[in-house]
Structures are given as C-alpha cells and as structure tokens.
Amino acid sequence: MNTTEIVESTIEFVRETLGDAEAGHDWFHTQRVFRNALLLAKDEDVDILVVSLGALLHDIADAKFHDGDESIGPRMAKEFLNSIGVESEIIDKVCFIIEEISFKNSIGRKKKTDLPLELQVVQDADRLDALGAIGVARAFQYGGHKNRKIYDPDISPNLKMDKETYKKSEGPTINHFYEKLLLLKDRMNTQTGKRIATQRHEFLLSYLEQFYAEWNGER
16 A cells, blocks of 8 residues: 555544544544644654554544553554554554553653654644634533533642543543643644644633633623
8 A cells, every 4th residue: 555545544444433432532533633733744854654644543542431441542553554554663653652642641751852753743733632612622522421510619620630640530621621721732842733732722711711700600
C-alpha cells in the first residue's frame, strides 16, 4: 500500500471500530483531531504518515472505556497496522504516540521538550479538541455519560491530583474545566497550537463567566 491507501484504510478501520463510541470520543472526535493534526503539521518538519496514523488511532481503545487498561489501544493499533503491511518502524512511532498522548500521563511530570515532534503535533491536535465550543460540548457529554453533576458549589476542583486520583475522579463537570481544560493552553507544544489554543481558552473563560452569572441569577 502507498501512503494514501494506508491512511484511507485506517480511516475506514477507525470509523467502523468507533461506530458506537461515546460521542465525545467517537469517530467525529478522531476526525477533528486528524484535521487539526494536518493543520499543525504544515508548520512542522514531521513524518506526515506517522502524524496521520497517530491522530487516527490515538483513541482507538481509550483506557477510560476499558477499565483503565492502557495496553489495549497500542495493541489494537499494532495489530491493524501489521495487517495492512505498515513498516515496523512506523508502527512503533504510532504506538508511542498512543501511549504518551493523554493528559493524565503528563500529570506530575515536567513538560518534555525532547518528545518526538510527531507526538507533540498529535498531542496538540487532541488537546485543541478539548478547548473552545467543542471542548465545552465534549465535557458535558462525558459528564452526562458518567452521570456526574453539572456543578456543585460545595465541591471544589482538586488541583493537586496525581495520575491515579485523576483517573478515579467523579467530580462535577465544571470542576473539569479547572482540573484540565484551562491548563491546556500553557501545555501546548507547537506555535500554531499555542495560537489556536489561546483563542479557544478565551472562549472557555467567557463561557464560565456566563455560566456562573446564570447559576447565581445575575443574568
């Protein structure tokens, strides 16, 4: 297969696999991340096949929907890519992206500037989808999926969580803004990602301002 055929086959595989996935982590999320990644990659010296496959397969089996098992996603990706004859070196790079991309895996450690640029691009692309209007929609979609409260003034955000605490958190969705979403702007890797994230971050702030005003009967 040539590069185009590999990407098209991967799109078909992901679309089918995530057909019944939770709406915040479904094929459409993956499609948006893929598009974001291609946009960011224009300004970076990266292997576009690794970026494309990493973006398309990054949530092929998200651990949060598989009892926290972080090995399933890389294994599924490797099996699929092997089945269509992708080179082992490419597969290893894609699996590394899947293993390292998540926010929870960055908790408690300093930002790594020596990570492969392909990972930095895909990570930024994924994080952009957690910001802005779509980020708000995804946050409440997942909160509803887990039957969490929208907001509880008596439950404060936990800003000192380690990875395991974060994975087990059942706090209100508004808390998630402070525990993750509002932190992403300053954790972006690429210049283009930082620029777009800044715009989307401002939307989150304006949304929260309106939310609290409505909650308190001020508007």
